[in-house]
Amino acid sequence: MKNIKSYIVQIIGAVMTLALFTACENDDHVPEFTLTGPSDEVAFQNTFLDEYLLSTETADNIAERFVWNEVNFGVQTEVSYQLVGSISENFDAESDYDSGALLITNDAVDVSFLLKMADELGLDDDPSTDDIPNTGTLYFKVTAFAGSGEGTDAQSTTSEVVELPITLVEKSVESGDTVRDITSWGVVGSGYNDWGAFEDAPFYTTDTDGVYVAYVNLLDGEIKFRENNDWTNNYGDTDADGTLDAGGDNIVVTAGDYKITMNLNDNTYTMEEYSWGVVGSGYNDWGGAGPDAKFFYDYTTDTFKVGVKLLDGEIKFRLNNDWGTNYGDTGADGTLDDGGDNIVSVAGYYMITLDFNAGTYTMEETELLGVVGSGYNDWGNAGDDYILTEVNPGVWVGENVELIDGEIKFRVNEAWDSDYGDSGADGTLDPGGDNIAVTAGTYLIKLDLSEGGSSAYSLNAR
Numbered sequence: 001m002k003n004i005k006s007y008i009v010q011i012i013g014a015v016m017t018l019a020l021f022t023a024c025e026n027d028d029h030v031p032e033f034t035l036t037g038p039s040d041e042v043a044f045q046n047t048f049l050d051e052y053l054l055s056t057e058t059a060d061n062i063a064e065r066f067v068w069n070e071v072n073f074g075v076q077t078e079v080s081y082q083l084v085g086s087i088s089e090n091f092d093a094e095s096d097y098d099s100g101a102l103l104i105t106n107d108a109v110d111v112s113f114l115l116k117m118a119d120e121l122g123l124d125d126d127p128s129t130d131d132i133p134n135t136g137t138l139y140f141k142v143t144a145f146a147g148s149g150e151g152t153d154a155q156s157t158t159s160e161v162v163e164l165p166i167t168l169v170e171k172s173v174e175s176g177d178t179v180r181d182i183t184s185w186g187v188v189g190s191g192y193n194d195w196g197a198f199e200d201a202p203f204y205t206t207d208t209d210g211v212y213v214a215y216v217n218l219l220d221g222e223i224k225f226r227e228n229n230d231w232t233n234n235y236g237d238t239d240a241d242g243t244l245d246a247g248g249d250n251i252v253v254t255a256g257d258y259k260i261t262m263n264l265n266d267n268t269y270t271m272e273e274y275s276w277g278v279v280g281s282g283y284n285d286w287g288g289a290g291p292d293a294k295f296f297y298d299y300t301t302d303t304f305k306v307g308v309k310l311l312d313g314e315i316k317f318r319l320n321n322d323w324g325t326n327y328g329d330t331g332a333d334g335t336l337d338d339g340g341d342n343i344v345s346v347a348g349y350y351m352i353t354l355d356f357n358a359g360t361y362t363m364e365e366t367e368l369l370g371v372v373g374s375g376y377n378d379w380g381n382a383g384d385d386y387i388l389t390e391v392n393p394g395v396w397v398g399e400n401v402e403l404i405d406g407e408i409k410f411r412v413n414e415a416w417d418s419d420y421g422d423s424g425a426d427g428t429l430d431p432g433g434d435n436i437a438v439t440a441g442t443y444l445i446k447l448d449l450s451e452g453g454s455s456a457y458s459l460n461a462r
Contacts, residue, residue: 394450
């Protein structure tokens with residue numbers, strides 16, 4: 001019996017020794033994992049704008065929230081993401097924006113960062129520097145990587161590079177230390193652009209930070225206010241009480257010309273009928289032969305302008321096609337006088353400018369572009385051309401232009417000495433180019449013949 005017990009003890013000891021040896025040997029063995037390639041390529045999921053308007057007034061706003069898909073590298077290890085932006089398409093210049101390692105699949109980039117990159121591109125917002133551009137392109141990409149993303153077994157995937165066309169909003173008009181800029185906010189809706197069929201009507205800065213104003217022609221319908229032509233940030237009015245509600249109800253509107261003031265300091269807004277026009281025997285038989293010639297707001301000079309064909313006669317300027325508020329010129333000295341004397345007009349083509357800051361007006365005989373064609377006035381045989389207004393340098397607009405099926409062109413002072421068409425049907429104006437085919441409808445027309453501009457035009461149906 002004693003020998004049997006001794007034998008069992010020896011066996012147990014041997015087993016324990018073997019187990020201990022095996023455990024110690026396993027402690028030195030680290031499992032190795034080999035990363036395979038990612039199951040998905042990383043790619044941006046958000047929709048980018050055709051143009052990003054940048055200004056110091058909106059520096060704290062989000063310019064774009066980059067969103068991308070989640071990537072799986074086939075092992076249970078941490079996946080990180082890095083968003084970088086550069087002024088160089090090849091990213092051979094030092095990246096101006098670097099998010100660092102992110103564990104989430106999105107990153108918001110503020111306007112301030114894009115302004116910094118614009119400065120690196122050599123852009124400026126001074127309209128007097130014709131040799132320095134205010135437009136350019138920035139480049140962004142995102143990379144997904146497993147773990148630290150370093151070492152011989154590192155695996156990563158990088159998205160395609162996206163281009164962000166940027167425009168620095170030019171500043172020119174000073175009011176104290178303030179300038180008039182286009183803001184990132186706009187008016188959208190069935191009452192303006194069919195909920196985004198074309199760009200939103202812009203709000204402009206005022207003397208008060210956070211208080212913006214828009215001058216807009218509306219249709220019967222509904223509107224909201226949104227930022228960057230996108231729905232990420234938008235305001236409505238849920239109780240129809242003049243309070244801005246984030247994501248609130250649509251605002252019901254009736255057709256007409258309005259001045260909309262949006263106050264982001266106390267989240268309120270106001271809408272008032274607002275339209276200055278030319279009236280008189282020198283234009284529309286004192287209102288008996290049609291509506292007044294409407295002035296458009298020029299933010300680059302903080303004035304109101306209209307391109308108009310005048311007759312021999314007299315004119316005045318009045319608000320909302322009504323005599324409640326009107327201006328003439330009692331001393332014929334270029335001063336706007338409330339209820340003043342009629343202003344003598346001589347037949348010709350004029351750019352009229354109202355400067356309410358200075359209390360003055362100017363009438364400059366000039367060359368004006370107009371719409372002509374079988375799609376409007378039978379090539380001039382069925383009435384005058386539709387005269388456009390140069391609202392900013394080189395930028396011309398026409399509002400609620402009634403076209404019929406046919407063709408049109410743009411010509412200067414209703415003569416064929418200078419005209420524009422579109423030979424390639426590519427949305428670019430060509431001097432003396434081919435006729436532009438149009439279909440019946442009411443249009444907002446815009447031409448860009450500014451220096452350094454794209455010579456683009458748009459016919460937006462309303």
